[in-house]
Amino acid sequence: MAKITPISGFPEWLPEQKILEDKIVNTIRAIYEAHGYTPIETRSVEHMSILASKGDINKEIYVIQRAHADQLEVSEETLALHFDLTIPFARYVAQNFNELSFPFKRYQLQRSWRGERPQEGRFREFYQFDIDVVTPEELPLCHDAEMISIIAKSFQKLGLGKFQIKTNNRKLLLGMYEHFGLNLEQRQAAVIIIDKIDKIGPAAVKAELGKEGISANIADEIIKISGLKLKPSEFEKTAAGLGPKNESFMAGLREIKEVLSLVTESALPNVVVDLSLARGLDYYTGTIIETILTDYPSFGSVAGGGRYENLTERFGSKNIPGVGISIGITRLMSLVISKGLLQADQYCPTKILVALNSAEDLKRSLSLAEELRASGLNTEVFHKPLKFGKQIEYADKKGIRFVLFLNDAGTLELKDIKTKEQQPITVAELVIKLS
Amino acid sequence: MAKITPISGFPEWLPEQKILEDKIVNTIRAIYEAHGYTPIETRSVEHMSILASKGDINKEIYVIQRAHADQLEVSEETLALHFDLTIPFARYVAQNFNELSFPFKRYQLQRSWRGERPQEGRFREFYQFDIDVVTPEELPLCHDAEMISIIAKSFQKLGLGKFQIKTNNRKLLLGMYEHFGLNLEQRQAAVIIIDKIDKIGPAAVKAELGKEGISANIADEIIKISGLKLKPSEFEKTAAGLGPKNESFMAGLREIKEVLSLVTESALPNVVVDLSLARGLDYYTGTIIETILTDYPSFGSVAGGGRYENLTERFGSKNIPGVGISIGITRLMSLVISKGLLQADQYCPTKILVALNSAEDLKRSLSLAEELRASGLNTEVFHKPLKFGKQIEYADKKGIRFVLFLNDAGTLELKDIKTKEQQPITVAELVIKLS
Numbered sequence: 001m002a003k004i005t006p007i008s009g010f011p012e013w014l015p016e017q018k019i020l021e022d023k024i025v026n027t028i029r030a031i032y033e034a035h036g037y038t039p040i041e042t043r044s045v046e047h048m049s050i051l052a053s054k055g056d057i058n059k060e061i062y063v064i065q066r067a068h069a070d071q072l073e074v075s076e077e078t079l080a081l082h083f084d085l086t087i088p089f090a091r092y093v094a095q096n097f098n099e100l101s102f103p104f105k106r107y108q109l110q111r112s113w114r115g116e117r118p119q120e121g122r123f124r125e126f127y128q129f130d131i132d133v134v135t136p137e138e139l140p141l142c143h144d145a146e147m148i149s150i151i152a153k154s155f156q157k158l159g160l161g162k163f164q165i166k167t168n169n170r171k172l173l174l175g176m177y178e179h180f181g182l183n184l185e186q187r188q189a190a191v192i193i194i195d196k197i198d199k200i201g202p203a204a205v206k207a208e209l210g211k212e213g214i215s216a217n218i219a220d221e222i223i224k225i226s227g228l229k230l231k232p233s234e235f236e237k238t239a240a241g242l243g244p245k246n247e248s249f250m251a252g253l254r255e256i257k258e259v260l261s262l263v264t265e266s267a268l269p270n271v272v273v274d275l276s277l278a279r280g281l282d283y284y285t286g287t288i289i290e291t292i293l294t295d296y297p298s299f300g301s302v303a304g305g306g307r308y309e310n311l312t313e314r315f316g317s318k319n320i321p322g323v324g325i326s327i328g329i330t331r332l333m334s335l336v337i338s339k340g341l342l343q344a345d346q347y348c349p350t351k352i353l354v355a356l357n358s359a360e361d362l363k364r365s366l367s368l369a370e371e372l373r374a375s376g377l378n379t380e381v382f383h384k385p386l387k388f389g390k391q392i393e394y395a396d397k398k399g400i401r402f403v404l405f406l407n408d409a410g411t412l413e414l415k416d417i418k419t420k421e422q423q424p425i426t427v428a429e430l431v432i433k434l435s
Numbered sequence: 436m437a438k439i440t441p442i443s444g445f446p447e448w449l450p451e452q453k454i455l456e457d458k459i460v461n462t463i464r465a466i467y468e469a470h471g472y473t474p475i476e477t478r479s480v481e482h483m484s485i486l487a488s489k490g491d492i493n494k495e496i497y498v499i500q501r502a503h504a505d506q507l508e509v510s511e512e513t514l515a516l517h518f519d520l521t522i523p524f525a526r527y528v529a530q531n532f533n534e535l536s537f538p539f540k541r542y543q544l545q546r547s548w549r550g551e552r553p554q555e556g557r558f559r560e561f562y563q564f565d566i567d568v569v570t571p572e573e574l575p576l577c578h579d580a581e582m583i584s585i586i587a588k589s590f591q592k593l594g595l596g597k598f599q600i601k602t603n604n605r606k607l608l609l610g611m612y613e614h615f616g617l618n619l620e621q622r623q624a625a626v627i628i629i630d631k632i633d634k635i636g637p638a639a640v641k642a643e644l645g646k647e648g649i650s651a652n653i654a655d656e657i658i659k660i661s662g663l664k665l666k667p668s669e670f671e672k673t674a675a676g677l678g679p680k681n682e683s684f685m686a687g688l689r690e691i692k693e694v695l696s697l698v699t700e701s702a703l704p705n706v707v708v709d710l711s712l713a714r715g716l717d718y719y720t721g722t723i724i725e726t727i728l729t730d731y732p733s734f735g736s737v738a739g740g741g742r743y744e745n746l747t748e749r750f751g752s753k754n755i756p757g758v759g760i761s762i763g764i765t766r767l768m769s770l771v772i773s774k775g776l777l778q779a780d781q782y783c784p785t786k787i788l789v790a791l792n793s794a795e796d797l798k799r800s801l802s803l804a805e806e807l808r809a810s811g812l813n814t815e816v817f818h819k820p821l822k823f824g825k826q827i828e829y830a831d832k833k834g835i836r837f838v839l840f841l842n843d844a845g846t847l848e849l850k851d852i853k854t855k856e857q858q859p860i861t862v863a864e865l866v867i868k869l870s
Contacts, residue, residue: 004526018473039450042447315437
């Protein structure tokens with residue numbers, strides 16, 4: 001007999017939780033589609049040569065192998081599960097380049113896998129919901145602004161409380177570090193170190209900067225400036241007064257300014273320019289975006305992304321710049337569930353339970369249900385003539401709000417479980433009431 | 436530089452194909468939800484002990500392992516990708532038994548993986564879209580009928596041409612073989628052999644029956660009766676005249692008759708009782724269902740399922756009978772694509788492309804797009820002031836039917852790419868026209 005043991009890091013939801021996840025996903029999908037993004041999916045696996053193109057095999061990657069193989073030897077041809085949606089998307093664009101129309105705006109909702117140690121908000125199997133726009137030529141900054149607008153609309157609509165969208169620009173950061181006399185390597189290192197300031201604190205950041213050969217004075221300066229969190233309205237003046245005038249800094253300043261000018265008005269109150277923001281990944285080159293739920297700051301970013309110069313670099317294709325964001329659906333769900341942020345019963349897809357009076361009534365009840373379905377009402381017939389209390393209990397537990405009784409005379413009564421009201425009703429009235 | 440090489444058996448779709456797949460999935464989902472099914476998903480992996488509970492390791496199972504492991508040893512605790520949705524569903528029901536309300540009607544759309552040799556209509560990674568209803572007590576036959584009604588509605592709505600739903604009942608088959616004097620083992624074997632008659636032909640079936648010790652005369656009788664394909668209206672009379680009167684045969688006859696009486700009227704013209712139908716899987720005990728697209732008979736079944744006695748047997752739980760079906764989404768898609776059965780352009784989620792007149796017009800165009808989105812119209816702004824011909828070409832290639840031009844005076848003109856008409860329009864008129 002097979003024993004059921006939990007598998008850490010591979011979450012599963014109960015039906016009422018899955019309905020919440022669908023609700024979240026559908027809300028975001030509608031916003032993505034409202035802005036012209038079209039769906040794609042990639043296969044779950046890539047060749048190891050693509051996932052580990054720099055030669056090093058990330059120990060978090062899961063490889064797959066047919067079970068009868070005696071021994072697993074990881075080679076370039078080994079299949080492995082993707083650990084994000086960006087590398088598969090890059091491969092997809094390079095592979096289908098001639099079939100796609102550019103700018104290519106795609107959304108992608110899929111699971112990814114990482115064999116890391118599970119902890120709060122980190123999973124081994126998880127859904128991400130990404131958008132990216134890429135084009136094999138110059139990509140205007142209106143797309144960067146759109147990413148911020150879309151995050152704002154999504155979280156305004158999701159109803160998970162207050163949120164803040166942090167943005168910054170890698171060029172601004174690198175220009176600032178150049179201004180302080182850091183060499184190229186130190187600048188790149190400083191970007192990654194400064195990004196950790198919220199997590200490890202200023203003292204640890206200073207120590208790490210010191211290890212890169214950056215003096216204590218300059219480290220203090222960098223840390224001080226990184227503490228700036230500027231409203232869109234005050235950004236330009238403050239940033240211009242910071243001192244640096246070099247090309248990279250000024251380009252970053254201009255880009256942030258233009259992006260902010262193109263973000264939708266209703267998003268702006270949620271936006272802050274955070275000069276410590278850099279994101280750990282090394283492929284970002286311009287705009288950087290992260291999002292936190294203000295009521296749960298320690299939970300970390302729930303949506304982030306940025307701009308990159310060349311999506312398909314690893315495949316040797318021509319330059320394809322892009323900008324994209326990723327919303328961590330499974331992370332969000334783990335928060336929604338642990339904090340009870342959303343309630344499921346209102347989203348149950350079933351509208352009506354037709355109660356079954358007697359076994360002889362089954363056909364009449366099925367016909368009635370068919371009539372309601374034809375009018376667009378999701379309807380289920382209870383399958384046994386149990387006591388009505390039991391049937392109502394089933395509806396309530398499943399999240400079906402309305403129970404319909406078919407009387408012997410053919411008349412109907414509708415019970416609203418929420419208000420506890422019960423009243424005579426006709427099919428026509430029912431359709432109007434519940435559509 | 437990473438080389439892109441195809442991975443056989445792991446299909447991917449172009450954006451316009453993915454839109455078709457979504458269309459198919461959404462059509463089926465709406466019908467599932469109309470009948471009271473609620474969504475769940477299970478994780479992609481199970482312990483090997485669950486997937487191979489009978490001790491034998493199916494060589495088609497993919498195990499997963501972190502890439503740094505030197506050697507893969509398959510044990511009971513090894514994680515492996517599921518190869519269908521039935522075993523994970525059974526595990527989910529057993530695991531969450533106390534949290535679920537019964538009858539538990541769930542739908543599940545997920546990928547599965549099988550390391551088999553890819554061939555037409557068979558993939559290593561594929562989507563299935565399943566429904567099952569289970570309950571830890573007697574499960575009325577109205578659910579079996581609902582499965583047939585749902586398949587009929589789905590394929591009527593999908594528009595993939597004519598289809599036929601074949602049904603049969605294991606009890607009827609086993610009773611018939613009992614009547615011919617077959618012992619218990621021979622009956623079980625005959626069920627599986629007869630199911631192959633369409634694929635391997637009567638001569639090969641006869642030979643295989645012979646190997647089970649079944650005489651040529653009886654084999655001929657069985658093959659002859661298996662050739663019967665009965666309309667619902669003629670089933671009862673013909674079946675009752677076949678000769679067998681034993682308990683199993685009569686139970687099968689009664690069950691088929693009751694199921695047919697509960698199937699929706701509009702489904703019946705597509706239903707045939709096929710006395711050769713058995714399905715290869717050994718857990719079916721009553722109703723059996725398969726579906727073929729009549730124009731592509733050699734493609735095999737596109738939707739099938741049946742009734743089982745005890746879903747969670749392998750976990751030692753109490754008896755949980757159920758009935759379910761599975762629609763092979765990836766198989767259907769491969770047919771849709773290879774035969775060009777559906778056209779994508781009408782399903783592109785983007786309704787309108789706002790053409791960009793000049794760089795200075797960007798903000799006005801973005802505002803206009805926001806206004807249209809607020810009215811529920813999915814709208815994209817072209818990001819560069821290219822020649823209008825280029826912008827229209829982009830819309831056309833992406834499947835966006837309408838292009839909106841914003842004149843200097845603030846007036847609008849709408850071009851319908853399909854009819855080639857272009858006319859002045861207001862936002863209010865546009866919303867009415869395209870909503």
